[in-house]
Amino acid sequence: MASLFSFCDLNGDGKLTQQEWESRMKLFSQGENALMAVRPGKGDITHSNVAWKQTRGLPYVPSPLFYRGLVYLVKDGGMVSCFDAKTGKPHYEQERIGDTSSYYSSPVAADGKIFMVSVSGRVTVFNAGEKASVIARTTLGERCVATPAIVDDTLYYRTANHLWAFGKPKKK
Secondary structure, three states: OHHHHHHHOOOOOOOOOHHHHHHHHHHHHHOOOOEEEEOOOOOOOOOOOEEEEEOOOOOOOOOOEEEOOEEEEEEOOOEEEEEEOOOOOEEEEEEEOOOOOOOOOOOEEEOOEEEEEOOOOEEEEEEOOOOOEEEEEEEOOOOOOOOOEEEOOEEEEEOOOOEEEEEOOOOO
């Protein structure tokens, strides 16, 4: 609340006037949650260089994932969306394939697969591509809010009490 108050207190006097409040509420009402692709340019390109824009299926916390020409999103409820990065064409939108709890961790990709983990520690793995095809599910058994890390052939998950490492068996 303190940061919201500071944002609204335009003159920094520790008091909130009706004019300050109305000014900020007008700004908030103009806000829009959107995912968009913007072509580079010079000057004010606010409207002229928007290649495409999506307003459905957007996550609360996780960052989008760009992988092999597609953009993947996961939002609370295990809802996954996939858009063509060049055109914005949806391949699927808000398809429920993951755990129905919250998602703070961003999805990651490797070896043609997308990995996502819910706050409750449920991992869902699905094939990258224009169809959401789940290939594995497992649970880590505890809270997970960190985005997984990939190093070489190993996928690392940091949960509330453990660091998990999953990888391909080493050849002798």
